[in-house]
Amino acid sequence: MLTTTRNPQSDAQQLRAQFLAAKREQKLRNRDAAAAIGITEGEALAACVGAEAIRLLPNFIEILEEVPQLGAVMALTRNDNVVHEKDGVYEKMSHNGQVGLALGEAIDLRIFYKQWHFGCAVIEEVTRGSESSLQKSLQFYDLHGEAVHKVFLREHSNHAAFDELVARWRDPQQLAGITVEPAPPAAIDKNDAEIDGDGFHTAWRNMTDTHQFFGLLRDFGVSRTQALRLAPPQFVRQVDNGAVRLILDQAAASGLPIMVFVGNRGMIQIHSGPVSNIKPMEPWLNVLDSGFNLHLREDKIASSWVVSKPTSDGEVTSLELFDADGGTIAMLFGVRKPGQPELPAWRAAAMSLPLLPTEADAEAQA
Template sequence: MLAATRNPQSDLRQRFLAAKREQKLRNRDAAVAIGVSEGEALAACVGAEAIRLQPNFVEIFEEVPQLGAVMALTRNDNVVHEKDGVYEKMSHNGHVGLALGAAIDLRIFYKQWHFGCAVIEEVTRGSETSLQKSLQFYDLHGEAVHKVFLREHSNHAAFDELVVRWRDPQQLPGITVEPAPPAAIDKADAEIDGDGFRAAWSNMQDTHEFFGLLRDFGVSRTQALRLAPPQFVRRLDNGAARLILDQAAASGLPIMVFVGNRGMIQIHSGPVANIKLMGPWLNVLDPGFNLHLREDKIVSSWVVSKPTRDGAVTSLELFDADGGTIAMLFGVRKPGQPELPAWRATAINLPLLQSETEVQA
């Protein structure tokens, strides 16, 4: 008698669902618990809870406005950014896209997108169980790029039509992923043209020039901050994020919160109000905007000033142990307008890292 053939994808799905059910874990945490990426776990559910979509990501995503009011979610390892609203003013140029809605504001890098699926799963909240519909997109490493969750008041018929239209004919479970590249190692400071770099920083006319400056001089963001003209950067105590959110909530100061990963940047613009610390998580729990930030993963915090035609633009920038950007905060502003004086005053008065205070003393 022949032994039954094991199905690795079916086994993976069962282990994933068991971890969710028995340990009451969210999808990402359940995937980590069984030693795979979230994208691999969701792909194992194709044919059941997940429907594989064709890799026509630009075309699919530009139909998302038809879903009406939904929740947009973008995250990286250390922060989750959730925003309710309608996808509006969608556009793309090659592999780069924009959504410039009043609530949902995105910078999209489709070249990093690898796998997309529609997920229809039962979720339990309190004593009630309901069906949760979402569109979920993952990169080549199986990491979540972006998710779109339908609310009760969303256009569910449009979702169903979109899924039928973009359903991949091949509904076999599983995807192939590649290991994430190791964190880049900075060049020695002595190898950098420090004088040229500082002159280029001082002569910036637009904040977007900063990305070209990093490329041209071969520096990472954190190395750039260390080498910057000292009048433009100050290293802060790592409690700065909590302090500035508390102060913004107390004063009503409108802020911008940028959270991104390889394939997406999502931006909140407006006030924040309900700031809660829950264990290691620093949270904003407002109607229409939730932020969940692992405060214990912040390894360095900087207040940064970049010259522009509209005057200096000031940011609070948070980094992890690998020098990766966790989040960036700005005062609300539009191109062509100077930044809010109240934001600048709040940011530049955040407490310095103790060693920085000693240096300045």
Template structure:
């Protein structure tokens, strides 16, 4: 252990004990990336630190493939404004490419973009009332993009066999957060965009998965594309719309799809939501097997978006942060080949009616 790592371990433990903050908050307060903090705790014995980690080899698709043997776990994907937690089994996986992975199980539903995954660790945390054991994956800036937590029902023997199989013999060294400055995204000027061509191509969509290609083809960001779209396909709505949609879906028992997005993972919940709770700035779904934690104060804008498909229009509520990054997207639950359900469209229509009324 280097002198710097030893100093970080002491400072992390002291701040954790004095404040009770989560480790992600401790790292931020100390000016560290979360990945850098976890890396500083590699191979520490429990009598030295409540937090310890083991570096993993960057064989991401193989690790995800092997997770099914561990049984029920909790998958966690987050971005700065939202946390999506889903309990289930990593099953029905597809790894046709080493760059993109799919997990499409009964409960765990993921799209994995491995080119953004840079570091992985097996982590043991004994700072709370119960021990927490997890796999944690980080991007090149040391930002957490996906985590997998053991549950009481998990197969611990299979988990530790997995860790032994993929553990790295070398310690990982992450660069300091101060040395990593992500490049800000700047939209192209509107007058350089072929707006008519963009609108025509939008109208010609036949699948929701074509939307990313549409944006790339015309060189527009998501929020710029929504702003330039025809009103029948994209309309801004009030920032409180997420709360309204969740409450309405819960009271009516409507099945929805909740996508939480970062650059390395898309994590999806499909089903009903039941318990909606507000705690300070946090809007929460607190259901068995699915938790969502959303910072409503970080929603910069909300849009109702319609995309043509061979099955008819598919409608979503999409929320974005100040930088134009997707926080989350909400759809009505539907199966391929089936049209969108009328009850979901009625919920969305209610948002538009309210937005129009407020504007008037």
């Protein structure tokens, strides 16, 4: 993770050379090649402005709301520990201030434009097997140089519309390099004794919508993992960290449709539907389906929770995965439309997941 700021232009040419050398010699993807030379992916792509990358104006709302013109593409959203890829068309785009939505049948997004800092169009040669081709994409990064969202064209996408979009939103100056800021440190939880436990329990029980959970965290000054530790016990179960593999295997075997949420500071991307091709490749757990790919670092899961939240449609159950800093890796739900109760099969599957063994359990087995 970056800990210092950089001059945005003075070393761009050198950074580009180092970045491309790391990609070529170590056969690394962009994010890993950037990390290999001690910079963020956003810095690496900004260093390529004038060559592989075209700097776009910071009109992020207008740009993304023109993406439907590109036809069927691949949307990619990731955080440090999981990559979420969906094929489809951007549809039903809207925004209210700096918060946007895409509510397409395949591509379902919650967009936080306030976090977006740098955008570029990337045209680079990629090699698959013995064949090389040009890959076109739109890529967006936050103030810390971390990717918030990418749009990759497929062979059948509207490439002419892409060229027109890039020409329309191309920054006239095309300056290489960006200045990034250090990512904020992980929040430190308050002492549990400082939390109004009774009030917190009452507020939890009185939720009528899952979105009220964010207000609950804010009102009581608790992190997400601290909230789960302090929740009314009938609403939370800490489960074994192998739970995500178990639930994906169950969903694949039964055809149970699920929702998989993956997000970062600037984006949440959602898959809704069945999963079928579950492929563990240590340390990655992968879903390799037509139209949906997920790549999740199982070894980075520090805690896993089955969580129930009251709503006006009945309780809604999720499997929530967190890293060692308490950051959300991913959340899984059963497919559900507003106004409908959740699928009983999803709740049964979630509730069947094995609990995290306690120290007493370990002692009993010793």
